Amino acid sequence: MSKAQKMKSPASTSALRLGLCCQFAEQPIKFRTTTATALAKLPRREQLSRLAELGSANAESLLAALRFCAAHGIGSFRIISPILPIKTHPKVGYRVEELPGADEIVAQFCRCGEFARAQGIRTGFHPDQFDVLNSPDADIVARSIADIESQAEIADWTNADTVNIHGGGGYGDKSAALERFRRNLDLLSPRARSCLTVENDDKTFSPSDLLPLCRSEGVPLVYDAHHHRCLPDELNLEQATVAACATWNREPLFHLSSPLEGWSGPKPERHHDYIDPKDFPAVWRGQALTVEVEAKAKELAVNRLRCYLQGAE
Numbered sequence: 001m002s003k004a005q006k007m008k009s010p011a012s013t014s015a016l017r018l019g020l021c022c023q024f025a026e027q028p029i030k031f032r033t034t035t036a037t038a039l040a041k042l043p044r045r046e047q048l049s050r051l052a053e054l055g056s057a058n059a060e061s062l063l064a065a066l067r068f069c070a071a072h073g074i075g076s077f078r079i080i081s082p083i084l085p086i087k088t089h090p091k092v093g094y095r096v097e098e099l100p101g102a103d104e105i106v107a108q109f110c111r112c113g114e115f116a117r118a119q120g121i122r123t124g125f126h127p128d129q130f131d132v133l134n135s136p137d138a139d140i141v142a143r144s145i146a147d148i149e150s151q152a153e154i155a156d157w158t159n160a161d162t163v164n165i166h167g168g169g170g171y172g173d174k175s176a177a178l179e180r181f182r183r184n185l186d187l188l189s190p191r192a193r194s195c196l197t198v199e200n201d202d203k204t205f206s207p208s209d210l211l212p213l214c215r216s217e218g219v220p221l222v223y224d225a226h227h228h229r230c231l232p233d234e235l236n237l238e239q240a241t242v243a244a245c246a247t248w249n250r251e252p253l254f255h256l257s258s259p260l261e262g263w264s265g266p267k268p269e270r271h272h273d274y275i276d277p278k279d280f281p282a283v284w285r286g287q288a289l290t291v292e293v294e295a296k297a298k299e300l301a302v303n304r305l306r307c308y309l310q311g312a313e
Helices: 036-040 044-071 102-119 138-158 174-187 190-195 207-217 225-230 237-245 299-312
Strands: 017-021 076-079 122-125 160-166 196-199 221-224 253-256 290-293
Touching: 017 299, 036 044, 044 076, 044 102, 076 290, 102 122, 102 138, 122 138, 138 160, 138 174, 138 190, 160 190, 174 207, 190 196, 196 207, 207 221, 207 237, 221 225, 221 237, 225 237, 225 253, 290 299
Parallel strands: 017 076, 017 290, 076 122, 122 160, 160 196, 196 221, 221 253, 253 290
Antiparallel strands: none
């Protein structure tokens, strides 16, 4: 049984689980980071000591974030990608085992995973846009693999079941680009492959572009309804929802956001602080879904959307 299948249902009257992404707007819960430039000025021993301090502090913040979610009916939390800062950097990166107090740091993250499991809170990762599995540049692919593997390692500790990436670039030939994506999946470890998901984007790959790969390779599709409106294909929202759900062997994960300046604005791909209730798909209501709320107002946006949905039931 997978980690996702073991998760409890969210604490709500609906099967729908709303997710908070990475940060907080008002809560005093912060995640700390550093830069390669700052670390490079330190001797290696001091670098590792500083990184251990940051990793431990971020594990504490993650537990605080999960406790907030449990107390406020938020069923999912996206863990910030650099929760172990610059872990895969080519010059100042590190293996967790190198950090002073590594066992206790890992134990802290494992306690986060145990809490999330007990409370029925789903966790996951979303590496940044620089992780590109289908790049024609072997060095970029190697760095992307390293990032995905690193996040899959932390996912093991935190009971996370998704490491979600975009399809990547089209590079003038989308079919060839998707074939590279398919081939490079074989470079991933079984652990990373088991939690990898792929998301339709607003510039290159629509749901219908990605669905054949998802079906053939067993990679779940994270359906982003906002991106789909920005980059439409022959599927309508209801058809894309059904098709995306069919790629999952566990609870599907979707994304939702609203455009900053409206759908007729100059850049509809930019995210608003909140979700316009009209943008919440009616077909998603009552379904066993995780919907990550990609809104700049963070926990305030999740709460406002939850209140709207509860009032509409």
